[in-house]
Amino acid sequence: MIDAHCDLLYQLWRHDYNVNQSDALQFDLEKWRASPIKVQAFAIFVPDTTPLNQQFDVALKMIDLFYEKIVLPNPDIIQIQSKLELENLQPHQLGAILTLEGCHPIGTDLNNLVRLIDEGVRIVGLTWNNNNAVSDSVMSIEGKGVSRFGEEVIQLLNAEQIWTDVSHLSVRGFDDVIDQADHVIASHSNAYRICQHRRNLTDQQIKAIIKRDGLIGVTFVPEFTKSSDFVSIDDLFEHIDHFIELGAEDQLCFGSDFDGITNTISGLENVTGYHRFKKELFDHYSRRIVNKISSENFIRKFPRIN
Template identity: 45%
Template sequence: MIIDCHCDALLKMWLHKVDFIDDVVLDVNRQKWINSPVRVQCFAIYVPEHIPTESKFIIALEMIDLFIEKIIKPYSDIKWIKQKLDIEELKSYEKGAMLTLEGLDCIGNDLFKLRLLIRLGVKMIGMSWNTANLAVDGIGESRAAGLTDFGKKVIQLANQEKVWIDLAHISTQGFNDAIELANHVIVSHANSRKICDHARNLDDEQIKKIIEKNGLIGITFVKDFVVKKEKATIADLIYHIAHFIQMGAEDHIVFGSDFDGTDQFIEHLSAIDNYWSLQLTLHQRFSLKQCQKISYLNFLRHFPS
Protein backbone atom coordinates (compact mmCIF):
# COMPACT_ATOMS: atom_id res chain seq x y z
CA MET A 1 0.00 0.00 0.00
CA ILE A 2 1.23 3.47 -0.93
CA ILE A 3 -0.23 6.92 -0.27
CA ASP A 4 0.87 9.80 -2.52
CA CYS A 5 0.36 13.30 -1.11
CA HIS A 6 0.58 15.38 -4.28
CA CYS A 7 -0.22 15.30 -7.97
CA ASP A 8 -1.48 17.89 -10.46
CA ALA A 9 -3.75 15.71 -12.58
CA LEU A 10 -6.68 18.10 -12.03
CA LEU A 11 -4.64 20.95 -13.54
CA LYS A 12 -3.86 18.91 -16.66
CA MET A 13 -7.45 17.73 -16.95
CA TRP A 14 -8.65 21.33 -16.76
CA LEU A 15 -6.00 22.74 -19.12
CA HIS A 16 -6.19 20.06 -21.79
CA LYS A 17 -9.84 19.02 -21.40
CA VAL A 18 -8.83 15.37 -21.15
CA ASP A 19 -10.67 12.51 -19.52
CA PHE A 20 -9.32 10.68 -16.48
CA ILE A 21 -9.84 7.13 -17.63
CA ASP A 22 -6.79 6.54 -19.84
CA ASP A 23 -5.57 9.75 -21.51
CA VAL A 24 -1.81 9.42 -22.11
CA VAL A 25 -1.16 13.09 -21.29
CA LEU A 26 -1.81 12.25 -17.62
CA ASP A 27 0.87 10.75 -15.35
CA VAL A 28 -2.01 9.81 -13.05
CA ASN A 29 -5.03 8.41 -14.89
CA ARG A 30 -7.41 5.64 -13.90
CA GLN A 31 -5.69 2.91 -15.92
CA LYS A 32 -2.21 3.71 -14.61
CA TRP A 33 -3.54 4.10 -11.06
CA ILE A 34 -5.33 0.74 -11.12
CA ASN A 35 -2.07 -0.86 -12.29
CA SER A 36 -0.06 0.71 -9.45
CA PRO A 37 0.42 -0.07 -5.74
CA VAL A 38 -0.93 3.38 -4.79
CA ARG A 39 -4.09 3.03 -2.69
CA VAL A 40 -4.67 6.72 -1.95
CA GLN A 41 -3.83 9.62 -4.27
CA CYS A 42 -4.11 13.27 -3.26
CA PHE A 43 -5.28 15.58 -6.07
CA ALA A 44 -4.18 19.21 -5.83
CA ILE A 45 -6.27 22.20 -6.84
CA TYR A 46 -3.73 24.54 -8.43
CA VAL A 47 -4.98 27.60 -10.29
CA PRO A 48 -2.27 28.86 -12.70
CA GLU A 49 -0.76 32.29 -12.17
CA HIS A 50 -1.93 33.61 -15.55
CA ILE A 51 -5.61 33.28 -14.60
CA PRO A 52 -7.13 36.72 -13.82
CA THR A 53 -7.64 37.28 -10.10
CA GLU A 54 -11.41 37.61 -10.41
CA SER A 55 -11.64 34.19 -12.09
CA LYS A 56 -9.40 32.14 -9.83
CA PHE A 57 -11.99 30.96 -7.32
CA ILE A 58 -14.33 29.84 -10.10
CA ILE A 59 -11.49 27.83 -11.65
CA ALA A 60 -10.82 26.19 -8.27
CA LEU A 61 -14.49 25.18 -8.12
CA GLU A 62 -14.29 23.88 -11.69
CA MET A 63 -11.41 21.61 -10.64
CA ILE A 64 -13.44 20.28 -7.73
CA ASP A 65 -16.26 19.62 -10.18
CA LEU A 66 -13.82 17.71 -12.41
CA PHE A 67 -12.68 15.70 -9.39
CA ILE A 68 -16.25 14.71 -8.57
CA GLU A 69 -17.57 14.21 -12.11
CA LYS A 70 -14.53 12.58 -13.73
CA ILE A 71 -12.74 10.77 -10.89
CA ILE A 72 -15.28 9.96 -8.15
CA LYS A 73 -18.72 9.50 -9.71
CA PRO A 74 -17.94 7.24 -12.71
CA TYR A 75 -16.09 4.55 -10.72
CA SER A 76 -17.55 2.53 -7.86
CA ASP A 77 -14.06 1.41 -6.82
CA ILE A 78 -12.73 4.97 -6.27
CA LYS A 79 -13.77 6.42 -2.91
CA TRP A 80 -13.64 10.05 -1.83
CA ILE A 81 -11.35 10.40 1.20
CA LYS A 82 -12.63 12.98 3.67
CA GLN A 83 -11.42 11.45 6.93
CA LYS A 84 -8.94 8.89 8.20
CA LEU A 85 -11.66 6.26 8.59
CA ASP A 86 -12.36 6.43 4.86
CA ILE A 87 -8.82 5.15 4.21
CA GLU A 88 -9.00 2.48 6.89
CA GLU A 89 -12.28 1.17 5.45
CA LEU A 90 -11.04 0.88 1.85
CA LYS A 91 -11.58 -2.61 0.49
CA SER A 92 -8.65 -4.42 -1.13
CA TYR A 93 -9.83 -3.54 -4.64
CA GLU A 94 -10.68 0.11 -3.88
CA LYS A 95 -8.67 3.30 -4.35
CA GLY A 96 -9.03 6.52 -2.39
CA ALA A 97 -8.91 10.07 -3.77
CA MET A 98 -8.39 13.15 -1.60
CA LEU A 99 -8.56 16.88 -2.43
CA THR A 100 -5.81 19.35 -1.53
CA LEU A 101 -5.23 23.03 -2.28
CA GLU A 102 -1.93 24.32 -3.69
CA GLY A 103 -1.67 28.05 -3.03
CA LEU A 104 -4.13 30.59 -1.63
CA ASP A 105 -4.35 32.94 -4.62
CA CYS A 106 -7.81 31.65 -5.44
CA ILE A 107 -9.36 32.87 -2.17
CA GLY A 108 -7.98 36.44 -2.23
CA ASN A 109 -8.69 37.82 1.25
CA ASP A 110 -12.02 36.00 1.64
CA LEU A 111 -11.84 33.47 4.44
CA PHE A 112 -15.35 32.25 3.63
CA LYS A 113 -14.00 30.93 0.31
CA LEU A 114 -11.50 28.79 2.19
CA ARG A 115 -14.24 27.57 4.54
CA LEU A 116 -16.24 26.56 1.47
CA LEU A 117 -13.30 24.66 -0.05
CA ILE A 118 -12.83 22.80 3.23
CA ARG A 119 -16.53 21.92 3.27
CA LEU A 120 -16.11 20.64 -0.28
CA GLY A 121 -13.48 18.19 0.91
CA VAL A 122 -10.08 19.95 0.89
CA LYS A 123 -7.94 18.32 3.61
CA MET A 124 -4.62 20.07 2.98
CA ILE A 125 -4.06 23.82 2.50
CA GLY A 126 -0.95 24.88 0.60
CA MET A 127 -0.10 28.35 1.87
CA SER A 128 1.66 29.51 -1.30
CA TRP A 129 2.95 28.68 -4.74
CA ASN A 130 6.38 30.39 -5.05
CA THR A 131 5.02 33.94 -5.43
CA ALA A 132 3.28 36.18 -2.89
CA ASN A 133 -0.39 36.06 -2.01
CA LEU A 134 -2.37 37.88 0.67
CA ALA A 135 -1.44 35.31 3.32
CA VAL A 136 2.32 34.90 2.86
CA ASP A 137 5.24 35.20 0.43
CA GLY A 138 6.37 32.21 -1.59
CA ILE A 139 9.94 30.99 -1.89
CA GLY A 140 10.35 32.82 -5.20
CA GLU A 141 9.28 36.24 -3.86
CA SER A 142 12.35 38.48 -3.37
CA ARG A 143 10.68 40.31 -0.47
CA ALA A 144 10.72 36.98 1.44
CA ALA A 145 8.15 38.13 4.01
CA GLY A 146 6.35 35.86 6.47
CA LEU A 147 2.72 35.49 7.43
CA THR A 148 0.34 38.42 7.20
CA ASP A 149 -2.49 38.83 9.69
CA PHE A 150 -4.72 37.19 7.10
CA GLY A 151 -2.27 34.30 6.85
CA LYS A 152 -2.53 33.78 10.59
CA LYS A 153 -6.32 33.64 10.27
CA VAL A 154 -5.94 30.96 7.58
CA ILE A 155 -3.92 28.82 9.98
CA GLN A 156 -6.40 29.41 12.80
CA LEU A 157 -9.17 28.16 10.51
CA ALA A 158 -7.12 25.11 9.51
CA ASN A 159 -6.54 24.30 13.18
CA GLN A 160 -10.26 24.63 13.94
CA GLU A 161 -11.25 22.46 10.97
CA LYS A 162 -8.45 19.94 11.56
CA VAL A 163 -6.80 20.10 8.16
CA TRP A 164 -3.13 20.11 7.21
CA ILE A 165 -1.18 23.28 6.52
CA ASP A 166 1.15 22.56 3.59
CA LEU A 167 4.44 24.50 3.65
CA ALA A 168 5.69 23.49 0.21
CA HIS A 169 6.62 26.60 -1.83
CA ILE A 170 6.51 28.96 1.17
CA SER A 171 9.16 31.59 2.02
CA THR A 172 11.68 30.77 4.75
CA GLN A 173 10.16 33.36 7.10
CA GLY A 174 6.70 32.10 6.23
CA PHE A 175 7.83 28.57 7.09
CA ASN A 176 9.11 29.72 10.47
CA ASP A 177 5.94 31.68 11.23
CA ALA A 178 3.54 28.96 10.10
CA ILE A 179 5.21 26.03 11.81
CA GLU A 180 4.81 27.81 15.13
CA LEU A 181 1.06 28.29 14.67
CA ALA A 182 -0.18 25.26 12.72
CA ASN A 183 -1.37 22.15 14.55
CA HIS A 184 -1.02 19.86 11.52
CA VAL A 185 2.03 20.49 9.32
CA ILE A 186 3.11 18.89 6.06
CA VAL A 187 5.52 19.79 3.27
CA SER A 188 3.76 17.82 0.55
CA HIS A 189 6.54 17.71 -2.05
CA ALA A 190 10.18 18.58 -1.26
CA ASN A 191 13.51 16.86 -0.66
CA SER A 192 16.73 17.55 1.25
CA ARG A 193 18.64 20.73 0.41
CA LYS A 194 21.82 19.20 1.83
CA ILE A 195 21.65 16.44 -0.78
CA CYS A 196 20.44 18.72 -3.59
CA ASP A 197 20.72 22.49 -3.22
CA HIS A 198 17.36 23.60 -4.57
CA ALA A 199 15.47 26.56 -3.06
CA ARG A 200 12.32 24.46 -2.68
CA ASN A 201 14.10 21.72 -0.74
CA LEU A 202 14.34 21.68 3.05
CA ASP A 203 17.50 22.51 4.96
CA ASP A 204 18.42 20.50 8.05
CA GLU A 205 17.04 23.11 10.46
CA GLN A 206 13.67 23.01 8.73
CA ILE A 207 13.70 19.21 8.85
CA LYS A 208 14.35 19.36 12.61
CA LYS A 209 11.46 21.80 13.08
CA ILE A 210 9.09 19.52 11.17
CA ILE A 211 10.13 16.58 13.35
CA GLU A 212 9.66 18.64 16.52
CA LYS A 213 6.21 19.70 15.28
CA ASN A 214 5.33 16.07 14.49
CA GLY A 215 4.78 17.00 10.84
CA LEU A 216 5.30 15.23 7.52
CA ILE A 217 7.65 15.57 4.54
CA GLY A 218 6.56 14.32 1.12
CA ILE A 219 9.48 12.95 -0.92
CA THR A 220 9.15 14.31 -4.46
CA PHE A 221 10.26 12.84 -7.77
CA VAL A 222 11.01 16.07 -9.65
CA LYS A 223 14.50 15.67 -11.11
CA ASP A 224 15.78 19.12 -10.15
CA PHE A 225 14.88 18.43 -6.52
CA VAL A 226 16.86 15.19 -6.57
CA VAL A 227 20.16 15.96 -8.32
CA LYS A 228 21.95 18.77 -10.14
CA LYS A 229 23.15 16.51 -12.94
CA GLU A 230 21.34 15.83 -16.21
CA LYS A 231 19.64 12.62 -15.15
CA ALA A 232 18.26 11.36 -11.83
CA THR A 233 17.78 7.74 -10.81
CA ILE A 234 15.81 6.01 -8.10
CA ALA A 235 19.15 5.42 -6.36
CA ASP A 236 19.62 9.21 -6.22
CA LEU A 237 16.22 9.56 -4.57
CA ILE A 238 17.19 6.98 -1.96
CA TYR A 239 19.96 9.31 -0.75
CA HIS A 240 17.31 11.85 0.22
CA ILE A 241 15.26 9.27 2.10
CA ALA A 242 18.38 7.99 3.87
CA HIS A 243 19.31 11.53 4.90
CA PHE A 244 15.84 12.18 6.32
CA ILE A 245 16.05 8.94 8.30
CA GLN A 246 19.52 9.87 9.54
CA MET A 247 18.06 13.20 10.71
CA GLY A 248 15.49 11.32 12.79
CA ALA A 249 12.56 11.71 10.37
CA GLU A 250 11.73 8.01 9.92
CA ASP A 251 8.25 8.62 11.37
CA HIS A 252 7.73 11.77 9.29
CA ILE A 253 8.43 10.76 5.67
CA VAL A 254 5.71 10.17 3.08
CA PHE A 255 5.55 10.41 -0.72
CA GLY A 256 4.62 13.52 -2.71
CA SER A 257 5.48 12.60 -6.28
CA ASP A 258 4.29 15.79 -8.09
CA PHE A 259 3.13 13.66 -11.01
CA ASP A 260 1.54 15.85 -13.69
CA GLY A 261 3.24 18.88 -12.14
CA THR A 262 6.44 18.60 -14.17
CA ASP A 263 7.96 16.78 -17.14
CA GLN A 264 11.38 16.47 -15.49
CA PHE A 265 11.24 13.21 -13.58
CA ILE A 266 13.53 10.50 -12.27
CA GLU A 267 14.33 7.74 -14.74
CA HIS A 268 11.75 4.92 -14.50
CA LEU A 269 9.62 7.03 -12.14
CA SER A 270 7.54 9.31 -14.34
CA ALA A 271 4.00 8.01 -13.80
CA ILE A 272 1.99 6.45 -11.00
CA ASP A 273 2.35 2.89 -12.32
CA ASN A 274 6.15 3.24 -12.00
CA TYR A 275 5.80 3.08 -8.21
CA TRP A 276 6.52 -0.66 -8.45
CA SER A 277 10.16 0.12 -9.30
CA LEU A 278 10.52 2.47 -6.35
CA GLN A 279 8.82 0.00 -4.03
CA LEU A 280 11.27 -2.74 -5.04
CA THR A 281 14.30 -0.51 -4.41
CA LEU A 282 12.92 0.65 -1.05
CA HIS A 283 12.57 -2.93 0.17
CA GLN A 284 16.14 -3.67 -0.92
CA ARG A 285 17.51 -0.69 1.00
CA PHE A 286 15.34 -0.31 4.11
CA SER A 287 13.62 -2.57 6.65
CA LEU A 288 10.03 -3.70 6.16
CA LYS A 289 8.87 -1.47 9.02
CA GLN A 290 10.64 1.57 7.53
CA CYS A 291 9.09 0.89 4.12
CA GLN A 292 5.62 0.60 5.66
CA LYS A 293 6.06 3.86 7.54
CA ILE A 294 7.15 5.78 4.45
CA SER A 295 4.59 4.17 2.17
CA TYR A 296 1.45 4.70 4.26
CA LEU A 297 1.71 4.38 8.05
CA ASN A 298 3.16 7.84 8.67
CA PHE A 299 0.37 9.45 6.65
CA LEU A 300 -2.30 7.53 8.51
CA ARG A 301 -0.84 8.20 11.96
CA HIS A 302 -0.64 11.94 11.31
CA PHE A 303 -4.02 12.32 9.62
CA PRO A 304 -5.73 15.24 11.43
CA SER A 305 -8.58 14.13 13.64
Protein backbone atom coordinates (compact mmCIF):
# COMPACT_ATOMS: atom_id res chain seq x y z
CA MET A 1 0.00 0.00 0.00
CA ILE A 2 1.03 3.59 -0.63
CA ASP A 3 0.20 6.70 1.41
CA ALA A 4 0.54 10.07 -0.31
CA HIS A 5 0.62 12.37 2.72
CA CYS A 6 1.83 12.50 6.32
CA ASP A 7 3.37 15.22 8.49
CA LEU A 8 6.06 13.33 10.38
CA LEU A 9 8.80 15.77 9.30
CA TYR A 10 6.89 18.67 10.83
CA GLN A 11 6.56 16.79 14.12
CA LEU A 12 10.27 15.89 14.13
CA TRP A 13 11.16 19.53 13.50
CA ARG A 14 8.78 20.82 16.16
CA HIS A 15 9.53 18.25 18.86
CA ASP A 16 12.44 16.05 19.85
CA TYR A 17 10.51 12.84 19.23
CA ASN A 18 12.21 9.50 18.76
CA VAL A 19 11.55 8.68 15.10
CA ASN A 20 12.00 4.97 15.79
CA GLN A 21 9.22 4.75 18.36
CA SER A 22 7.13 7.39 20.07
CA ASP A 23 3.65 7.15 21.57
CA ALA A 24 3.21 10.81 20.61
CA LEU A 25 3.50 9.98 16.90
CA GLN A 26 0.87 8.42 14.67
CA PHE A 27 3.67 7.44 12.28
CA ASP A 28 7.11 6.33 13.42
CA LEU A 29 9.52 3.80 11.95
CA GLU A 30 8.42 0.96 14.23
CA LYS A 31 4.77 1.51 13.38
CA TRP A 32 5.63 1.88 9.69
CA ARG A 33 7.45 -1.45 9.57
CA ALA A 34 4.52 -3.06 11.41
CA SER A 35 2.02 -1.70 8.88
CA PRO A 36 1.17 -2.73 5.29
CA ILE A 37 2.41 0.62 3.95
CA LYS A 38 5.18 -0.01 1.42
CA VAL A 39 5.71 3.60 0.30
CA GLN A 40 5.11 6.76 2.34
CA ALA A 41 5.14 10.38 1.18
CA PHE A 42 6.61 12.79 3.75
CA ALA A 43 5.44 16.40 3.54
CA ILE A 44 7.61 19.44 4.10
CA PHE A 45 5.13 21.61 5.99
CA VAL A 46 6.41 24.95 7.25
CA PRO A 47 3.91 26.69 9.59
CA ASP A 48 2.79 30.01 8.17
CA THR A 49 3.58 31.56 11.56
CA THR A 50 7.28 31.08 10.79
CA PRO A 51 8.90 34.45 9.88
CA LEU A 52 9.06 34.87 6.10
CA ASN A 53 12.85 35.17 6.05
CA GLN A 54 13.16 31.83 7.88
CA GLN A 55 10.63 29.70 6.00
CA PHE A 56 12.93 28.34 3.30
CA ASP A 57 15.60 27.49 5.89
CA VAL A 58 12.99 25.57 7.89
CA ALA A 59 12.02 23.65 4.73
CA LEU A 60 15.70 22.72 4.24
CA LYS A 61 15.92 21.67 7.89
CA MET A 62 13.00 19.28 7.36
CA ILE A 63 14.82 17.81 4.37
CA ASP A 64 17.88 17.33 6.59
CA LEU A 65 15.68 15.49 9.10
CA PHE A 66 14.31 13.32 6.28
CA TYR A 67 17.83 12.19 5.42
CA GLU A 68 19.34 12.13 8.91
CA LYS A 69 16.48 10.42 10.73
CA ILE A 70 14.72 8.32 8.08
CA VAL A 71 16.78 7.47 5.01
CA LEU A 72 20.49 7.37 5.88
CA PRO A 73 20.38 5.34 9.15
CA ASN A 74 17.99 2.75 7.70
CA PRO A 75 19.27 0.63 4.79
CA ASP A 76 15.78 -0.81 4.23
CA ILE A 77 14.31 2.66 3.52
CA ILE A 78 14.92 3.91 -0.02
CA GLN A 79 14.24 7.44 -1.20
CA ILE A 80 11.94 7.34 -4.22
CA GLN A 81 12.48 9.99 -6.91
CA SER A 82 11.21 8.20 -10.02
CA LYS A 83 8.69 5.65 -11.25
CA LEU A 84 11.58 3.30 -12.03
CA GLU A 85 12.76 3.41 -8.41
CA LEU A 86 9.20 2.85 -7.26
CA GLU A 87 8.82 -0.22 -9.45
CA ASN A 88 12.25 -1.58 -8.45
CA LEU A 89 11.62 -1.59 -4.67
CA GLN A 90 12.58 -4.98 -3.28
CA PRO A 91 10.30 -6.99 -0.95
CA HIS A 92 12.40 -6.10 2.10
CA GLN A 93 12.56 -2.40 1.25
CA LEU A 94 10.32 0.58 2.05
CA GLY A 95 10.02 3.69 -0.11
CA ALA A 96 10.10 7.31 1.10
CA ILE A 97 9.01 10.27 -1.05
CA LEU A 98 9.52 13.97 -0.27
CA THR A 99 6.62 16.37 -0.91
CA LEU A 100 5.96 20.07 -0.30
CA GLU A 101 2.77 21.24 1.43
CA GLY A 102 2.39 24.85 0.38
CA CYS A 103 4.73 27.02 -1.71
CA HIS A 104 5.01 29.83 0.84
CA PRO A 105 8.56 28.74 1.85
CA ILE A 106 9.87 29.48 -1.67
CA GLY A 107 8.63 33.07 -1.51
CA THR A 108 8.91 34.54 -5.01
CA ASP A 109 12.15 32.79 -5.97
CA LEU A 110 11.73 29.97 -8.47
CA ASN A 111 15.28 28.85 -7.70
CA ASN A 112 14.12 27.85 -4.24
CA LEU A 113 11.66 25.41 -5.81
CA VAL A 114 14.39 24.14 -8.11
CA ARG A 115 16.48 23.41 -5.00
CA LEU A 116 13.64 21.44 -3.39
CA ILE A 117 13.08 19.44 -6.57
CA ASP A 118 16.82 18.71 -6.73
CA GLU A 119 16.53 17.39 -3.16
CA GLY A 120 13.85 14.94 -4.35
CA VAL A 121 10.48 16.68 -3.85
CA ARG A 122 8.04 14.95 -6.19
CA ILE A 123 4.63 16.37 -5.16
CA VAL A 124 4.20 20.14 -4.77
CA GLY A 125 1.15 21.58 -3.07
CA LEU A 126 0.68 25.12 -4.33
CA THR A 127 -0.83 26.34 -1.05
CA TRP A 128 -1.58 25.30 2.47
CA ASN A 129 -4.47 27.18 4.16
CA ASN A 130 -2.64 30.48 3.77
CA ASN A 131 -2.34 32.57 0.61
CA ASN A 132 1.09 32.92 -0.96
CA ALA A 133 2.79 34.32 -4.06
CA VAL A 134 1.60 31.34 -6.13
CA SER A 135 -2.13 31.36 -5.39
CA ASP A 136 -4.85 31.94 -2.82
CA SER A 137 -5.94 29.02 -0.66
CA VAL A 138 -9.36 27.48 -0.18
CA MET A 139 -9.61 29.41 3.10
CA SER A 140 -9.22 32.78 1.38
CA ILE A 141 -12.17 35.17 1.31
CA GLU A 142 -11.18 36.60 -2.08
CA GLY A 143 -10.24 33.19 -3.48
CA LYS A 144 -7.91 34.44 -6.20
CA GLY A 145 -6.44 31.95 -8.65
CA VAL A 146 -2.90 31.19 -9.75
CA SER A 147 -0.71 34.28 -10.12
CA ARG A 148 1.76 35.02 -12.92
CA PHE A 149 4.49 33.65 -10.67
CA GLY A 150 2.27 30.63 -10.00
CA GLU A 151 2.09 29.99 -13.73
CA GLU A 152 5.90 29.88 -13.77
CA VAL A 153 5.80 27.40 -10.89
CA ILE A 154 3.40 25.12 -12.78
CA GLN A 155 5.53 25.39 -15.93
CA LEU A 156 8.56 24.28 -13.91
CA LEU A 157 6.65 21.37 -12.38
CA ASN A 158 5.53 20.30 -15.86
CA ALA A 159 9.08 20.49 -17.20
CA GLU A 160 10.43 18.53 -14.22
CA GLN A 161 7.60 15.94 -14.34
CA ILE A 162 6.35 16.74 -10.84
CA TRP A 163 2.80 16.41 -9.49
CA THR A 164 0.94 19.69 -8.88
CA ASP A 165 -1.13 19.23 -5.71
CA VAL A 166 -4.52 20.99 -5.51
CA SER A 167 -5.37 20.06 -1.92
CA HIS A 168 -5.83 23.33 0.05
CA LEU A 169 -6.09 25.34 -3.18
CA SER A 170 -8.76 27.98 -3.92
CA VAL A 171 -11.54 27.09 -6.37
CA ARG A 172 -10.14 29.44 -8.99
CA GLY A 173 -6.66 28.10 -8.35
CA PHE A 174 -7.96 24.55 -8.83
CA ASP A 175 -9.43 25.51 -12.20
CA ASP A 176 -6.14 27.14 -13.22
CA VAL A 177 -4.20 23.99 -12.34
CA ILE A 178 -6.62 21.82 -14.32
CA ASP A 179 -5.96 24.09 -17.31
CA GLN A 180 -2.19 24.34 -16.92
CA ALA A 181 -0.67 21.37 -15.08
CA ASP A 182 0.41 18.16 -16.79
CA HIS A 183 0.21 16.06 -13.61
CA VAL A 184 -2.60 16.79 -11.12
CA ILE A 185 -3.07 15.30 -7.66
CA ALA A 186 -5.26 16.11 -4.66
CA SER A 187 -3.02 14.37 -2.13
CA HIS A 188 -5.41 14.46 0.83
CA SER A 189 -9.03 15.43 0.13
CA ASN A 190 -12.42 13.73 0.42
CA ALA A 191 -15.78 14.20 -1.34
CA TYR A 192 -17.75 17.39 -0.63
CA ARG A 193 -21.04 15.69 -1.55
CA ILE A 194 -20.58 13.34 1.43
CA CYS A 195 -19.09 15.84 3.91
CA GLN A 196 -19.55 19.56 3.28
CA HIS A 197 -16.11 20.79 4.28
CA ARG A 198 -14.46 23.40 2.07
CA ARG A 199 -11.28 21.29 1.90
CA ASN A 200 -13.14 18.53 0.09
CA LEU A 201 -13.64 18.14 -3.66
CA THR A 202 -16.93 18.95 -5.35
CA ASP A 203 -18.35 16.55 -7.93
CA GLN A 204 -17.32 19.00 -10.64
CA GLN A 205 -13.74 19.02 -9.36
CA ILE A 206 -13.67 15.23 -9.08
CA LYS A 207 -14.85 14.92 -12.68
CA ALA A 208 -12.19 17.42 -13.77
CA ILE A 209 -9.48 15.32 -12.12
CA ILE A 210 -10.88 12.19 -13.77
CA LYS A 211 -10.81 13.94 -17.16
CA ARG A 212 -7.16 14.89 -16.60
CA ASP A 213 -6.34 11.34 -15.41
CA GLY A 214 -5.15 12.77 -12.11
CA LEU A 215 -5.01 11.28 -8.64
CA ILE A 216 -7.07 11.76 -5.45
CA GLY A 217 -5.79 10.74 -2.02
CA VAL A 218 -8.69 9.69 0.21
CA THR A 219 -7.78 11.22 3.56
CA PHE A 220 -8.33 10.10 7.15
CA VAL A 221 -9.02 13.59 8.54
CA PRO A 222 -12.19 13.06 10.62
CA GLU A 223 -13.70 16.49 9.94
CA PHE A 224 -13.27 15.93 6.19
CA THR A 225 -15.05 12.58 6.53
CA LYS A 226 -18.15 13.26 8.63
CA SER A 227 -19.62 16.11 10.67
CA SER A 228 -19.66 14.13 13.91
CA ASP A 229 -17.66 13.65 17.08
CA PHE A 230 -17.31 9.96 16.21
CA VAL A 231 -16.10 8.93 12.77
CA SER A 232 -15.64 5.31 11.69
CA ILE A 233 -14.01 3.48 8.81
CA ASP A 234 -17.52 2.88 7.43
CA ASP A 235 -17.87 6.66 7.07
CA LEU A 236 -14.71 6.67 4.98
CA PHE A 237 -16.21 4.05 2.67
CA GLU A 238 -19.04 6.46 1.86
CA HIS A 239 -16.46 8.74 0.27
CA ILE A 240 -14.77 5.91 -1.62
CA ASP A 241 -18.18 4.70 -2.84
CA HIS A 242 -19.00 8.19 -4.09
CA PHE A 243 -15.68 8.59 -5.88
CA ILE A 244 -16.17 5.24 -7.59
CA GLU A 245 -19.77 6.05 -8.53
CA LEU A 246 -18.44 9.14 -10.32
CA GLY A 247 -15.99 6.95 -12.23
CA ALA A 248 -12.82 7.63 -10.22
CA GLU A 249 -11.62 4.11 -9.46
CA ASP A 250 -8.52 4.78 -11.59
CA GLN A 251 -7.90 8.06 -9.74
CA LEU A 252 -7.97 6.93 -6.11
CA CYS A 253 -5.15 6.42 -3.64
CA PHE A 254 -4.75 7.27 0.05
CA GLY A 255 -3.36 10.33 1.84
CA SER A 256 -3.85 9.72 5.55
CA ASP A 257 -2.48 13.02 6.97
CA PHE A 258 -1.11 11.11 9.97
CA ASP A 259 0.75 13.43 12.36
CA GLY A 260 -1.00 16.37 10.73
CA ILE A 261 -4.18 15.62 12.67
CA THR A 262 -5.06 15.49 16.35
CA ASN A 263 -8.38 13.64 16.19
CA THR A 264 -8.50 10.35 14.31
CA ILE A 265 -11.00 8.00 12.73
CA SER A 266 -11.88 5.05 14.98
CA GLY A 267 -9.68 2.13 13.93
CA LEU A 268 -7.24 4.43 12.13
CA GLU A 269 -5.50 5.96 15.10
CA ASN A 270 -2.07 5.44 13.53
CA VAL A 271 -0.45 3.84 10.51
CA THR A 272 -0.83 0.29 11.88
CA GLY A 273 -4.60 0.76 11.47
CA TYR A 274 -4.02 0.19 7.77
CA HIS A 275 -4.11 -3.57 8.55
CA ARG A 276 -7.75 -3.39 9.62
CA PHE A 277 -8.55 -0.89 6.88
CA LYS A 278 -7.04 -3.13 4.20
CA LYS A 279 -9.06 -6.11 5.40
CA GLU A 280 -12.27 -4.08 5.31
CA LEU A 281 -11.40 -2.78 1.84
CA PHE A 282 -11.37 -6.36 0.57
CA ASP A 283 -14.72 -6.94 2.29
CA HIS A 284 -16.23 -3.97 0.43
CA TYR A 285 -14.61 -4.04 -3.00
CA SER A 286 -13.19 -6.42 -5.58
CA ARG A 287 -9.52 -7.32 -5.44
CA ARG A 288 -9.04 -5.43 -8.71
CA ILE A 289 -10.35 -2.18 -7.24
CA VAL A 290 -8.49 -2.59 -3.93
CA ASN A 291 -5.21 -3.19 -5.76
CA LYS A 292 -5.79 -0.09 -7.88
CA ILE A 293 -6.46 2.28 -5.00
CA SER A 294 -3.89 0.69 -2.67
CA SER A 295 -0.92 1.18 -5.01
CA GLU A 296 -1.44 0.58 -8.73
CA ASN A 297 -2.99 3.97 -9.54
CA PHE A 298 -0.20 5.84 -7.75
CA ILE A 299 2.57 3.84 -9.42
CA ARG A 300 1.05 4.05 -12.88
CA LYS A 301 0.66 7.83 -12.71
CA PHE A 302 4.01 8.66 -11.08
CA PRO A 303 5.14 11.43 -13.45
CA ARG A 304 8.93 11.15 -13.51
CA ILE A 305 9.95 7.92 -15.23
CA ASN A 306 13.63 7.80 -14.26
